[in-house]
Amino acid sequence: MTARTRIAPSPTGLGLHIGHIRTMLYDYALAKNTNGQFIVRIEDTDQNRYVEGAVENILKTIKDYGLNYDEGPIVEGPYTPYVQSQRLEIYKKYALELIQKGYAYYCFLTPEETEELQKQARLENKKLRSPYRNTSLEEANTLIEQGKEHVVRLKVPEDGEIIFEDAILGRLKFNSNEVDDQILLKTDGFPTYHLAVVIDDYLMKITHVLRGNDWLSSTPKHILLYRYLGWELPVFAHLPNLKEKNENRKLSKRYGAVFASQFLEQGYLPEALLNFLMLLGWSSPIERKHGESEKEIYSLQEFVELFSLDRVQKTALVSFDRDKLLWFNKEYIKAKSADDLKDIFVNWFKNHNQDKTLEEFILQDSQLEGKIALIKERAGTLVDILSQLNFFYIKPEGIDWNIKQLGAVNEHIDEMRKDLYDLHSTFNADTKSWSHEEWEKGIRSIGDKYNAKHGDIFMVLRVAIVGMPFSPPLFESLQLMNKEDILSRLYPNF
RNA sequence: GGCCCUAUCGUCUAGUGGUCUAGGACAUCACAUUCUCAAUGUGGUAACCCGGGUUCGAGUCCCGGUAGGGUCACCA
Numbered sequence: 001m002t003a004r005t006r007i008a009p010s011p012t013g014l015g016l017h018i019g020h021i022r023t024m025l026y027d028y029a030l031a032k033n034t035n036g037q038f039i040v041r042i043e044d045t046d047q048n049r050y051v052e053g054a055v056e057n058i059l060k061t062i063k064d065y066g067l068n069y070d071e072g073p074i075v076e077g078p079y080t081p082y083v084q085s086q087r088l089e090i091y092k093k094y095a096l097e098l099i100q101k102g103y104a105y106y107c108f109l110t111p112e113e114t115e116e117l118q119k120q121a122r123l124e125n126k127k128l129r130s131p132y133r134n135t136s137l138e139e140a141n142t143l144i145e146q147g148k149e150h151v152v153r154l155k156v157p158e159d160g161e162i163i164f165e166d167a168i169l170g171r172l173k174f175n176s177n178e179v180d181d182q183i184l185l186k187t188d189g190f191p192t193y194h195l196a197v198v199i200d201d202y203l204m205k206i207t208h209v210l211r212g213n214d215w216l217s218s219t220p221k222h223i224l225l226y227r228y229l230g231w232e233l234p235v236f237a238h239l240p241n242l243k244e245k246n247e248n249r250k251l252s253k254r255y256g257a258v259f260a261s262q263f264l265e266q267g268y269l270p271e272a273l274l275n276f277l278m279l280l281g282w283s284s285p286i287e288r289k290h291g292e293s294e295k296e297i298y299s300l301q302e303f304v305e306l307f308s309l310d311r312v313q314k315t316a317l318v319s320f321d322r323d324k325l326l327w328f329n330k331e332y333i334k335a336k337s338a339d340d341l342k343d344i345f346v347n348w349f350k351n352h353n354q355d356k357t358l359e360e361f362i363l364q365d366s367q368l369e370g371k372i373a374l375i376k377e378r379a380g381t382l383v384d385i386l387s388q389l390n391f392f393y394i395k396p397e398g399i400d401w402n403i404k405q406l407g408a409v410n411e412h413i414d415e416m417r418k419d420l421y422d423l424h425s426t427f428n429a430d431t432k433s434w435s436h437e438e439w440e441k442g443i444r445s446i447g448d449k450y451n452a453k454h455g456d457i458f459m460v461l462r463v464a465i466v467g468m469p470f471s472p473p474l475f476e477s478l479q480l481m482n483k484e485d486i487l488s489r490l491y492p493n494f
Numbered sequence: 495g496g497c498c499c500u501a502u503c504g505u506c507u508a509g510u511g512g513u514c515u516a517g518g519a520c521a522u523c524a525c526a527u528u529c530u531c532a533a534u535g536u537g538g539u540a541a542c543c544c545g546g547g548u549u550c551g552a553g554u555c556c557c558g559g560u561a562g563g564g565u566c567a568c569c570a
Contacts (some may be wrong), residue, residue: 005553008570009527009570010569010570012569012570034524040527045570046568046569046570049569049570061531069546070549073517087566111568114568115566115567118566118567120567121566122495123495124497125496125497125509127496127566128566142569148496149548151568166542169499169500172499173496173498174497174498175497176565177497178497178498178565179497180566180567182567183567183568185568186568187568188568190568192568192569192570193569194570197570200520209532212564213499213500213563213564214563214564214565215564215565215570216498216499216565217497217498217564217565217566218566220498238499241563241564242545243563244506245504245505245506248562248563249562269564276506279506279507279519280506281506281507283507283508284508287506287508288515288517288518289517290513290517291517291518291520292517293518293519294507294508294517294518294519296518296519296520306523313500313506313507314499314500314501314515315499315500315501315562315563316499316500316504316562316563316564317563317564318501318505319504319505319506320505320506321505321506321520321521323505323520323521323523324506324519324520326507326520327520328520329517330532330533334523334533335533342537350503365569375532377532377533377534378531379532401513406532413511429504440529443529444529454529455528455529455530456529457529458529459530461529462531463530466530468530468531470529470530470531470532471530471531472530473529473530473533474530475529
């Protein structure tokens with residue numbers, strides 16, 4: 001059986017949430033490992049929340065993450081249009097069919113009246129049942145002709161059993177008394193989510209509906225609609241939602257990025273994000289011996305081959321551990337060749353960097369690859385690479401020499417700098433030709449002169465060059481700098 | 495509150511009645527290596543929510559409790 005899956009985001013402004021990417025990833029894997037299709041459908045049935053440009057943002061983010069879709073806006077396909085606001089007539093048609101069959105009805109309650117009844121129902125632990133539930137069609141039509149505002153509601157049966165099988169949670173049972181007479185068509189003629197998903201999923205031949213666990217409680221409504229329309233059920237699968245590690249609910253911007261595009265801006269690689277997301281709620285079927293490490297690095301292709309719904313966790317919430325994400329990103333950065341990483345970095349830098357001061361240096365630097373090779377093992381994100389690159393281009397100002405790393409040699413720093421200056425001036429103009437042995441011997445002898453530990457003299461050099469007590473390996477770094485630049489940093493005050 | 499779902503180290507998880515004195519990864523700690531920071535290597539701390547059953551035997555099955563979560567919109 002080939003699966004057809006879909007992601008159905010709403011263009012409400014802030015773009016795709018990282019949770020959307022996780023759902024999308026599973027959708028994608030399920031479709032691809034059965035040679036099926038992955039579809040994007042825009043659910044813009046709430047005119048009030050619609051934001052201009054949001055659709056474009058969503059599609060761009062999907063593309064940035066490399067989860068190419070087979071059908072959807074722009075790409076199109078056999079079930080076009082893939083935007084719900086362009087399908088209004090379809091929803092109306094089915095709503096009418098439901099009314100004629102007696103499975104839905106016109107309701108003329110004002111919003112205020114509805115609210116009142118809802119409050120009442122809730123006090124009694126009951127679901128809303130509109131007084132228009134049994135109004136005859138003729139009467140209703142008369143009221144409509146008089147211009148009375150109305151909605152269409154689902155006519156939920158009394159005390160009926162609604163049973164379905166969730167691919168992750170298993171067999172689930174609800175009583176229809178727990179389902180309210182959901183509005184299907186709003187006053188403005190737009191469908192609600194509940195009507196639109198069911199119709200579109202059916203018409204677009206969606207076989208598997210993957211969505212967050214928070215949708216579980218509204219699934220009975222959908223089941224009822226499928227039943228009333230005489231349609232076969234798709235497979236439902238409710239995935240754990242993502243939560244902040246330190247909170248007991250949902251992701252918060254307090255701890256970092258929340259939206260999919262933000263992670264990219266912050267210098268995470270899409271493959272790393274995807275890999276991290278794969279393992280949030282799903283575990284690999286690869287067996288291993290007791291004590292043997294588990295494979296955790298998976299390409300999208302490997303994931304596609306391995307993925308199945310029966311290895312998804314049943315829990316409703318899973319922690320989004322930002323530390324682990326960082327680890328994945330480090331692993332991916334480390335694994336890239338310096339050449340590839342340079343291209344990725346430059347591309348990211350062009351698209352996301354706001355600070356223009358380094359722009360011309362970086363974009364014109366013929367030795368960028370060498371610099372990146374030096375820092376790639378010590379960078380967690382592309383932002384880290386950028387900040388670690390800084391000293392190559394900008395001479396540090398206002399250095400704080402009063403740091404604990406230099407405590408032991410504090411009183412000799414100026415003399416040491418002078419000696420370091422002298423040492424480096426004896427070398428050739430081409431730093432590339434400096435020999436590591438000679439250089440290191442020179443440094444160590446300066447250290448000996450002051451009876452300082454070798455680490456201390458290296459630290460003086462480091463702080464002078466970089467401005468901070470941390471850096472990539474010094475010798476290799478110096479080889480990527482100009483001699484005059486190096487000397488000017490060693491001998492700034494004379 | 496009604497209804498529904500869930501429950502293994504701090505976190506993500508492996509585990510489908512005996513091989514569990516519960517395995518891995520992240521985080522954390524220690525040691526090694528080192529010109530710093532990293533990276534790397536080795537080792538350590540750390541969990542079956544509680545109570546009843548069922549069974550020769552339960553992390554694994556059943557029931558109850560507890561805890562957490564979801565949902566109860568003309569939002570998705």
